[in-house]
Amino acid sequence: MNNNPIQWYPGHMEKARRQMADSLSHVDLLIELRDARAPLSSANPLIMQMVNQKPHLIILSKADLADDKISQKWITYFSSLGKEALALDVNKDDVRKILSDKIRAMLKAKIEKAKERGIRNKTLRVMIAGIPNVGKSTLINRALKRKALKAENRPGVTRSLLWVKLSDDIELLDTPGVLWPRFDDQEAAYHLVLIGSLNPQIIDKEPIIAYGLDYYYKHYPELLKKRYDLDDLKGDLLLKIGQNKGFVSSEGVKKKQVREYLFNEFKDNLLGKMSWEDEPHK
Ligand SMILES: Nc1nc2c(ncn2[C@@H]2O[C@H](COP(=O)(O)OP(=O)(O)OP(=O)(O)O)[C@@H](O)[C@H]2O)c(=O)[nH]1
């Protein structure tokens, strides 16, 4: 626990949250995107409040960046809680088919009921929600097979709610990324910065970089060795990486520059597939 919680909740997020709550009555299914590398920190309590009575599907996005074994453990974990969950790599998977099939399967009872009342091709309305930068708009673009929505690798790209038609029977609602008002859990805030969902401007970067380096040291030593040409991981790693990567002046290794370099390396996942959070032990 941190005594000095990080507080950050821009006005546009509160506006989006209110609009999402208002739209819920028109929605049949809520798809919540979480980053496969940090499925707990990227969950949103504000979205969880909306889940209540709606069928709810968790999609672990960016599965191509995450540790496959750990993603699998997360899916098993969510299933054990009775939650629907799947991991997705939007660059490889047939998003249109996976999404359409899953939506129709989860809403089967609703479709049947409509049929009994003589309604064929009932429109299924699906809200796509999640914290910033988890890939909501990209998921919709891939499903539509065209670039209908703006998507960029930074938080806060989508600013308003927008319905798009996937097929005769399915409509998807893109929503702005929404975070929550305060972070009591500092590690969670670090994870959000490291997956690109929280702007680092509001947090001191240095402890995040130290955390990241230590995490790789403990969980992915081989990735560190390979990426930075290290024979072993003894001694001052920052110094060794600085030397190997040429961040050196006449006064020695330029640690500030090494830190900045490592921060971008971690954020861009350049060391290889990895996850910041293992599935919780039961
Ligand atoms: N590697 C990888 N990158 C992805 C995947 N899905 C999305 N991205 C990238 O993640 C970044 C953010 O994507 P967006 O679709 O803009 O994310 P968003 O959730 O709509 O973000 P906001 O609108 O800011 O809330 C983009 O650079 C995407 O290319 C994925 O499955 N794998």
Ligand SMILES: [Mg+2]
């Ligand atoms: Mg978006």
